[in-house]
Amino acid sequence: MLFIIGLGLADEKDISVKGLEAIKSCSKVYLESYTSLLLVSKERLETFYGKSIIEADRECVESFSDEIILSAKTENVAFLVVGDPFGATTHTDFVLRAIKDGINYKIIHNASIMNVVGVCGLQLYRFGQTVSIPFFTESWKPDSFYDKIKANLSLGLHTLCLLDIKVKEQSEENLLKGKKIYEPPRFMTVWQALEQILYVEKQRKEDLISKNRKVIGISKAGSDEQCIKFASINEFLNHKEVLGGPLHSLIIPSDIHEIENEMLEIYA
Amino acid sequence: MLFIIGLGLADEKDISVKGLEAIKSCSKVYLESYTSLLLVSKERLETFYGKSIIEADRECVESFSDEIILSAKTENVAFLVVGDPFGATTHTDFVLRAIKDGINYKIIHNASIMNVVGVCGLQLYRFGQTVSIPFFTESWKPDSFYDKIKANLSLGLHTLCLLDIKVKEQSEENLLKGKKIYEPPRFMTVWQALEQILYVEKQRKEDLISKNRKVIGISKAGSDEQCIKFASINEFLNHKEVLGGPLHSLIIPSDIHEIENEMLEIYA
Incomplete structure (x- = not known):
């Protein structure tokens, strides 16, 4: 399962309870880090989630999206997005890829600017x-x-x-x-x-x-x-x-x- | 302190971790229930929060807003809103009242339609x-x-x-x-x-x-x-x-x- 999870805008506690439960179930956690930023560090998120986070810049999302999406075929993978996954920056292309590859996905919304x-x-x-x-x-x-x-x-x-x-x-x-x-x-x-x-x-x-x-x-x-x-x-x-x-x-x-x-x- | 907390759109787990922590600290919890609805019952929210909830319809919000706001002077009070507090329905009037009465308040955002x-x-x-x-x-x-x-x-x-x-x-x-x-x-x-x-x-x-x-x-x-x-x-x-x-x-x-x-x- 691929979870695409909005983090809200400010800190590690703006995630929804549903989003946090999803992350806890994941073996890999990516953080989209090129269109917006939280106001806290990656380390603070990692401590709060109890998971290590792979920062995904533009290059990484574009070149490793195959890897991200395909690993969701066999394990739970989280792709974290500041704000809402369909807010200021939409991640439609990502969802389309998941659908084409027959990957189950779930969107978890949050506040957006x-x-x-x-x-x-x-x-x-x-x-x-x-x-x-x-x-x-x-x-x-x-x-x-x-x-x-x-x-x-x-x-x-x-x-x-x-x-x-x-x-x-x-x-x-x-x-x-x-x-x-x-x-x-x-x-x-x-x-x-x-x-x-x-x-x-x-x-x-x-x-x-x-x-x-x-x-x-x-x-x-x-x-x-x-x-x-x-x-x-x-x-x-x-x-x-x-x-x-x-x-x-x-x-x-x-x-x-x-x-x-x-x-x-x-x-x- | 008056917390004005967005619940998101669907169920009890769409609240943010920050919002849930705020509710746990409150002695009174009101739910605005006339401009939108969650897809789950009030009882399910109460079980999840471990708090009883006072449903506030339009009449109640208008006539009891004094009570809601003034009790926030001495205790923590939560006013829950489906979606975001400043989304489709804005609760600006409520915030203005709090400011005029010198009440500390905090907005906790969430996804909105x-x-x-x-x-x-x-x-x-x-x-x-x-x-x-x-x-x-x-x-x-x-x-x-x-x-x-x-x-x-x-x-x-x-x-x-x-x-x-x-x-x-x-x-x-x-x-x-x-x-x-x-x-x-x-x-x-x-x-x-x-x-x-x-x-x-x-x-x-x-x-x-x-x-x-x-x-x-x-x-x-x-x-x-x-x-x-x-x-x-x-x-x-x-x-x-x-x-x-x-x-x-x-x-x-x-x-x-x-x-x-x-x-x-x-x-x-």
Whole structure:
């Protein structure tokens, strides 16, 4: 049996009782570690589960997925995913592989950043499509997120922006040379995302997002150290330290309803 | 301390380890029981938690919220919510009350129908705003969901439709007479929702939703008995039994991407 288990967002105790029981029954435990991160170490998970964990980066998941899936034919194998298995990053391809190979599988759900953001006070049914904001490079500045924020705003809907994470990425140079040397991990902050949004705004000149617009920054969502701030873009850019360390998420609110505002003012 | 704890969607073991530990520390445990339901009985939860549970219907939450919140001043109190505390139904008002009264509170998140629907294979970031479809009555047929589905489709986005639940509702007659006699609970099925959508389509004549359109019906999402079907509206209307018992959810997909389709075909 292949268990695909959501871990929630913060620490080792966010797993469900069902998920923990499943892990205890497994002979192999993989942790997907390239699209998001828990706020605690792998060792802390291992102690809590009483199992050793194989960290699966992008390369490993892509090249060893055969191994992961086939071993589930004869033993119980857990594939752990931060958040929900079908949340911000979907693991559909993995499930499809299991089905094709006739492997029994079971999905165990958990909280995802896509629903936890409701904690800021904005109503989830007033969110439009979620956007991803990737790290710009010198030569690559994709800006489709701007059109999506625009479409949401035109419908009076809020936008959740998921911010880029780079874990075990190679520099272009090392990639070309085939050198497996990895850059230090990078986690996009709310102010970096805002600078990129303003950059696109400056190119497009559509007067969509001004520096006075109030937005919401969240760090360490779902944990005891969670920090939520409701402030203008300018304030975020002038107080870069305000949210503390990663992981960050950004929300661009549309019109704010009264009940939403009452809650947001707490984070002003 | 007031703990507001998400239970997830299916049974007693969907609670997180953190949530279970919190309940064990509480002297009073309330269960919000009017906006959604778990698929297991209150008694099963009580046995698993080793605590007795006070069921809180709408009336109770509204009239006893003082009591619930104030008792959290001196003891640990748990308020349990199916799904996530800030998912389909938000409990913002409850949190605001706690803050005003200076009560310490802690939110413990879980899976919500808003992220679990990703299990059908559609990518969550391709969903637009979520809509609620209420039971029509003779004199009350609100159709704002139609405009929202239309807006989502125009942007190439899928729509999750949350279907109405009526628990401990009074008939208009009993309400007027002040008689606390409750109607049997009702849970909207996918085919009832589709009939209402087609009713609005017939009034509006906008050619938005035809009977040949393929939609996704899900029952008992997140449980072992979960059933997902991908079929035309006509097929759902002609095979009303296909999904089995409640709770149901409906998805109106927009254009379907190849990777999404591969997964959906499994449920065809």
